[in-house]
Amino acid sequence: MPETLLPILIFSALALAVIGAWRRIRLWRQGRPAEVDLLQGLAAMPRRYLVDLHHVVARDRAMSHTHVATAGGFVAAAVLMILVHGLGWTNPLLGGGLLVASATMFVGSLFVAKRRCDPPARLSRGPWMRLPKSLMAFSGGVFLITLSTLGLLPVEAGHWLAALVLAGLVTWGLGELFLGMTWGGPMKHAFAGALHLAFHRRPERFSAKGGGTGRSTGLKALDLDDTAVPLGVETPGDFTWNQLLGFDACVQCGRCEVACPAFAAGQPLNPKKLIQDMVVGMAGGSDANYAGSAYPSPGLGGKPVGEHSLERYGSPHGPIVAREGTALVDAGTLWSCTTCRACVEECPMMIEHVDAIVDMRRFLTLERGNTPGKGAEVLDNLIATDNPGGFDPGSRLHWAADLDLPLMADVQQAEVLLWLGDGAFDMRNQRTLRALVKILRAAGVDFAVLGTEERDSGDVARRLGDEATFQSLARRNIATLSKYRFQRIVTCDPHSFHVLGNEYGDFYPQGRDGRYDVAHHSTFISELHEGGRLTFRPWKGGSVTYHDPCYLGRYNGEYEAPRKVLAALGIQVAEMARSGFRSRCCGGGGGAPITDIPGKQRIPDMRMNDVKETGAELVAVGCPQCTAMLEGVVDAGAEVRDIAELVAEALVEHSTTQGTVRASRPATEEAIP
Amino acid sequence: MQPESRGLEVAVLVSVGRHPVTGRARRADQDARGLELALSLAAFRPDSRVRLLHAGQRDDDNETALRGYLGMARGVGTGLERLTLLEQPEGADVVPALAERLAATPPQLVVTGARAEQGEGSGLLPYVLAERLGWPLVNGLVEVESIEDDRMTLLQALPRGQRRRIQVRLPAVVTVDGAAAPARQSAFGPARRGSIKVEAALAVPDEAFAGWTLSPARKRPRRLKIVKSASARDRFKAAAGKAQGGGGQLLTDVTPEQAAEAILRLLEEEGVMR
Amino acid sequence: MNREIDTIRRDPRREWIARNRLHPEHLGVLAELGRQGASAATEWMGPNGVIRKNPHAPGFTGPNGLKRIDRSGVQQAAAAGRGAGHRMVAADERRRVTIEAPAFLVAVVPDMPGGRLSSHDRDLLGLARQLADADPARPCAVLAVAFGEHNREGGGELKEQAFAEAGVDRLLTIEGDGHTGFVPEAWLAGLVAVERELAPRHWLLPDSALGGADLGRRLAARLGERPATGVWQVDADATAPSGWRCTARGAVDRLDIQRPLPRVVLALAECAEPVSETRHAAEAMTLSQSPPEALSRIEDLGQVAVDPAGVALAEAEFILSAGNGVKDWEGFHHAARMLGATEGASRVAVDDGFMPRDRQVGATGTWVTARVYVAVGISGAIQHLQGIQGCDKVVAINRDSGCDMIKRADLAVIGDSSSILAALVDVLERDPALTRKGEKQDAA
Incomplete structure (x- = not known):
């Protein structure tokens, strides 16, 4: 009987799966077109899966092995099953392989089941709780049927009851694994995930055999010249199709939820829920079936689930964020994000949460004019004064009146262009800038500043969704920069660093190529020290920890240089539990302090608690935002100092003769080749 | 309506x-x-x-x-x-x-x-x-x-x-x-x-x-306190001296009542207690 | 008979000894001269009627035997307190000026908040005098036009005196039931009647939010005159048709406009020095015809009670701001109510949920420009200090005498904030004059 039943089951499951796939693809195709090299993507997919995805998954060893066993076993078992049972190739070799594969899968699913016994809060429940059983049903069923097919079963397998049970198991398994893959069960992640990897909107973020950067963090530009392009995302259909595909790949593992600082602070954001809401928006229905942690809500345990839906207003393609009342997502959810990328860094499916959030923010700001908190004021200031504080742009260099900084306008060229950032208006950050100038002078660096020609880099405007103001600032800054010759830009502001280095590339005038060579001051100081141009007194203070700024670390991969500088100062860094790529945000990014969405606690307070746990008396930082946020914590145990300040204090000044030797610097070249 | x-x-x-x-x-x-x-x-x-x-x-x-x-x-x-x-x-x-x-x-x-x-x-x-x-x-x-x-x-x-x-x-x-x-x-x-x-x-x-002449606004001269005093010394002090009460007066070890008096005096002087 | 007794007899020798510091009898003679009268020793009438001074008399012998003269005024003031009262006499005497037949009139419409001349009004009257008295050969009169009852300040007599001292020659009071509250149409009708009957050469109004700015523009529009607004300086200029040139602010204080002085002038405070030397007649005038009853399309429904706590921080002129050191929040709010102060807060107080976010003062909150800023229990984070840069006077109440806010403060009190605020409230409750004053102002 199995010989006749199994092929029917298998091929009808496959056929249904294909129909489901076609329907799923139609859902994705609601999105706007995106330029994707389909063939190349498909070709690169296995490598992206095996190398990049597993690089992330392998951070959890046990889960990684479980997944290898289960998924590997399943893929092998599925292929062999089609050959053996579907096409009837009862070759002992293939059958043996099928036995091994299904046994491996069964072992893997035991581990999956074990994890589901008492699952951590981050895991979604609901259909996901049934998945290990389905996996076991499939693998166990296939194993036994294969045994009987190969005649290895000692008992006569023709017993109709056993056969019926086995057929039931296999049907269940096929239903979950084949149909569920394309019709929307937990296994959807395999189908959508594979295609998502192939057609990812940031192909450059994957490693390449030839060695790529493997990092792509700059936001994608919005084409403002083409009035047909929607300004941001209003409805799910305003996402590009591969973004929608990406949302569908989510496995609801909740790693993002654990990493998200806003979620931990009780602000109404949970990246996992957000992605699931996007899936709801694409596929229809409400979020009632969501079975994970809700958006936190001050006062309540969490926002109630089931009230949010696109269909609330009668249209399945209505706005994601309602003008009034609730639709799919509340605006506060989008504005809680600090754009720290901790979720993106943790996501094993390589989903781009921050891109999606900024896309939706763009609509709220550019079309609705609904930037919350002090957002509107900050954007108006940026438009009118080129800095978020509304200060007189002519006073940008007032803090340095006594420093006699060389101006680019006077010297026309310099080895290093020192980008001051908007911290130049902040009295706290001026101390850092003074320290940095002292260091550069001590090392005899040939540097100059733009002075009053400098403008805000546009970071805040862009994260607040005001792409128009960002592009205006970027274009004008590029025009200013292109007047002068310098080798690299050094800045103590990681936000400027990121924007200048990673996001200005889209706005270079025609005929220019390449990127500015931008360095964070910690990188530059580290190089100066390695080049023997700086000498430090040994550190005499107490224990020190280091806080990785998101825009330096996760956005630009610079984890080493600041630690090298601290080591050169003789400081042994007492690392926080969350440091490096897992560093917790200070709460200052993405305009979060401007939009100021209330939560049950503040992000910087949590971060200073992390500091306290290390017992450090001082926390070294490398970002004006982090300094401001962490220093704003009341009754903090630790002092907050910028790396530049620590270096400047420990500096042993060289005699002037050495300084003049430095004058024989390499000839200045044009910044952009 | x-x-x-x-x-x-x-x-x-x-x-x-x-x-x-x-x-x-x-x-x-x-x-x-x-x-x-x-x-x-x-x-x-x-x-x-x-x-x-x-x-x-x-x-x-x-x-x-x-x-x-x-x-x-x-x-x-x-x-x-x-x-x-x-x-x-x-x-x-x-x-x-x-x-x-x-x-x-x-x-x-x-x-x-x-x-x-x-x-x-x-x-x-x-x-x-x-x-x-x-x-x-x-x-x-x-x-x-x-x-x-x-x-x-x-x-x-x-x-x-x-x-x-x-x-x-x-x-x-x-x-x-x-x-x-x-x-x-x-x-x-x-x-x-x-x-x-x-x-x-x-x-x-x-x-x-x-027909009018336009120029960027000049800072208006601040009016000096005119002191109609017979004493040259008082007039000089009014013209050249620092404003009274300025210069960071620090009151330590005062009773709350004294402190309140001092604060009220300043508020009165500034004319915000109207 | 005894004429010698009255005659002051000079003793040249003793005078010589008094001048000669090296003479052995010098001190004795000085002491003797000094005993004759408190001031006689230092100043006396010389033989030619010239006041002579004894330069040696002032001062005292210091601890090391050297003579010291203290010019700080401490001694002098003490001496003046004893002897000299005669100098102060008649210092307040003003020259009386009466203008009988003026060549023309300069009309001023003062704001008179609370029925009194404001300092802005006095400045404006000073400007009017400047225009009226320019040609001594042809004296002109300053006409003040006042509406309704303006005799709150102690009745008619004092009011007349206030106008007289402010430089008013003629006082025209337009009274009537329709002139209370905000009745711009009736006021305008009154001014038009004045214009028709007296045709003043200039109309001066204060360019103030208290009413002059509005009424002046209404008048100008009605008269078809183009007024100069925001005038802060007026100079004589022979080339101008009116003989005067003015400097006015334009483009929201970004421009200075130099132009001939027109008929209708809306001037800023401190546009001229107020009258201080003279006293004028302030002779009451009446219009021969009362102004017509104007059809009223604007109705004043009275003032609305406004909670000072609700005033926007950026607008507030008196802020009571709370920080981490405030423990008794009820007491703080009560003190703010009693003082009529707008409430502010440091970032910490806002973050901790004691105050709403829109009350946050500082670089990351609101930049304030209050005249007085009272910081209660705020240590003075740099962002906070940045936000209060624009404040005139800062008062700090804090336990910690070493904090940055104390360094910034004009008046710093070290102590427990709740008891100091309680004491403040006590004083205010005990002294009803302060609170009554507050009510009166609100009614103004």
Whole structure:
């Protein structure tokens, strides 16, 4: 009987799966077109899966092995099953392989089941709780049927009851694994995930055999010249199709939820829920079936689930964020994000949460004019004064009146262009800038500043969704920069660093190529020290920890240089539990302090608690935002100092003769080749 | 608020403002507040329509600034899809053009800011318009409380955050105070989509203004405290000495009562305890 | 008979000894001269009627035997307190000026908040005098036009005196039932009647939010005159038609406009020095015809009670701001109410949920420009200090005498904030004059 039943089951499951796939693809195709090299993507997919995805998954060893066993076993078992049972190739070799594969899968699913016994809060429940059983049903069923097919079963397998049970198991398994893959069960992640990897909107973020950067963090530009392009995302259909595909790949593992600082602070954001809401928006229905942690809500345990839906207003393609009342997502959810990328860094499916959030923010700001908190004021200031504080742009260099900084306008060229950032208006950050100038002078660096020609880099405007103001600032800054010759830009502001280095590339005038060579001051100081141009007194203070700024670390991969500088100062860094790529945000990014969405606690307070746990008396930082946020914590145990300040204090000044030797610097070249 | 009541026709006169720090063209603060206030009238008369009117030159800077008002549109049907620009040559007196236009198609309410952020900025325009139209004018409007038939009840700003309730008969001209609700954010999308309809209009050159000398504002000399004292020493001290009570007086080990006395004395001196 | 007794007899020798510091009898003679009268020793009438001074008399012998003269005024003031009262006499005497037949009139419409002349009004009257007295050959009169009852300040007599001392020659009071509250149409009708009957050469009004700015523009529009607004300086200029040139602010204080002085002038405070030397007649005038009853389309429904706590921080002129050191929040709010102060807060107080976000003062909150800023229990984070840069006077109440706010403060009190605030409230409750004053102001 199995010989006749199994092929029917298998091929009808496959056929249904294909129909489901076609329907799923139609859902994705609601999105706007995106330029994707389909063939190349498909070709690169296995490598992206095996190398990049597993690089992330392998951070959890046990889960990684479980997944290898289960998924590997399943893929092998599925292929062999089609050959053996579907096409009837009862070759002992293939059958043996099928036995091994299904046994491996069964072992893997035991581990999956074990994890589901008492699952951590981050895991979604609901259909996901049934998945290990389905996996076991499939693998166990296939194993036994294969045994009987190969005649290895000692008992006569023709017993109709056993056969019926086995057929039931296999049907269940096929239903979950084949149909569920394309019709929307937990296994959807395999189908959508594979295609998502192939057609990812940031192909450059994957490693390449030839060695790529493997990092792509700059936001994608919005084409403002083409009035047909929607300004941001209003409805799910305003996402590009591969973004929608990406949302569908989510496995609801909740790693993002654990990493998200806003979620931990009780602000109404949970990246996992957000992605699931996007899936709801694409596929229809409400979020009632969501079975994970809700958006936190001050006062309540969490926002109630089931009230949010696109269909609330009668249209399945209505706005994601309602003008009034609730639709799919509340605006506060989008504005809680600090754009720290901790979720993106943790996501094993390589989903781009921050891109999606900024896309939706763009609509709220550019079309609705609904930037919350002090957002509107900050954007108006940026438009009118080129800095978020509304200060007189002519006073940008007032803090340095006594420093006699060389101006680019006077010297026309310099080895290093020192980008001051908007911290130049902040009295706290001026101390850092003074320290940095002292260091550069001590090392005899040939540097100059733009002075009053400098403008805000546009970071805040862009994260607040005001792409128009960002592009205006970027274009004008590029025009200013292109007047002068310098080798690299050094800045103590990681936000400027990121924007200048990673996001200005889209706005270079025609005929220019390449990127500015931008360095964070910690990188530059580290190089100066390695080049023997700086000498430090040994550190005499107490224990020190280091806080990785998101825009330096996760956005630009610079984890080493600041630690090298601290080591050169003789400081042994007492690392926080969350440091490096897992560093917790200070709460200052993405305009979060401007939009100021209330939560049950503040992000910087949590971060200073992390500091306290290390017992450090001082926390070294490398970002004006982090300094401001962490220093704003009341009754903090630790002092907050910028790396530049620590270096400047420990500096042993060289005699002037050495300084003049430095004058024989390499000839200045044009910044952009 | 009767359902059969007609919507209100509101004309908002908008000007090109100047940012106080950088002097860049922008939507003028008070005019934008005026538009905000006009848009809020929809709460009383749901079918209210807002007409945006500007008389002035037509150039890129001005257009960007004027689009700032169009960017305040939320949804369709408020009348904010279009701004009428009565084109005027440089140095023209805009009053005749505006008066002619308003008299030709009279709205029920004209809303303006108190004064322009550039040029003479005398704040005379609404008064002259009201005079020409023969309508009542109320200045310093902060909030509209209700509209019944042809009567509008509103709050007027007084110094120190005080308010006065006033009823005015429509049609009327109102000017908006800086204490009125701040204008909503101007969004890029609607600002870009909105159209600016340029219309020819009466052009009367402002000859008087052309004859005046304009210069950046000088800092006004601070008036010295005039001390009519017979003693040269007292006069000298008043002229050259530091203000009394300054210089960071520090009171330690005082009773709360003494401290309160000292603080009250300073408050009295500064005249905030009125 | 005894004429010698009255005659002051000079003793040249003793005078010589008194001048000669090296003479052995010098000190004795000085002491003797000094005993004759408190001031006689240092100043006396010389033989030619010239006041002579003894330069040696002032001062005292210091601890090391050297003579010391203290010019700080401490000794002098003490001496003056004893002897000299005659110098102060008649210092307040003003020259009386009466102008019988003025060549023309300069009309001033003062704001008179609370029925009194404000300092702005006095400045304006000073400016009017400047215009009226320019040609000594043709004296002109300053006409003050006042509406309704303005005699709150102690009745008619004192009011007249206030106008007289402010430089008013003629006082025209337009009274009537219709002139109370905000009645711009009736006021305007009154001014138009004055214009018709007296045709003043200039109309001066304060360009103030208290009413002058509005009324002045109404008047100008009605008269068809183009006024000068925001005038802060007036100079004589023979080339101008009116003989005067003025400097006015334009474009929201960004421009200075130089132009001939027009008929209607709206001037800023401190546009001229107030009258201080003279006393004028302030002769009451009446119009031959009372102004017509104007059709009123604007109705004043009275003032609305406004909670000072609700005033926007950026507008507030008196802020009581709370920080981490405030423990008794009820007491803080009560003190703010009693003082009539707008409430502010440091970032910490806002973050901790004690105060709403829109009350946050500082670089990341609102930049304030209050005249007085009272920081209660705020240590003075740099962002906070940045936000209060624009404040005139800062008062700090804090436990920690070393904090940055104390360094910034003009008056710093070290102590427990709740008890100091309680003491403040106590004083205010005990002294009803302060609170009554507050009410009166609100009514103004």
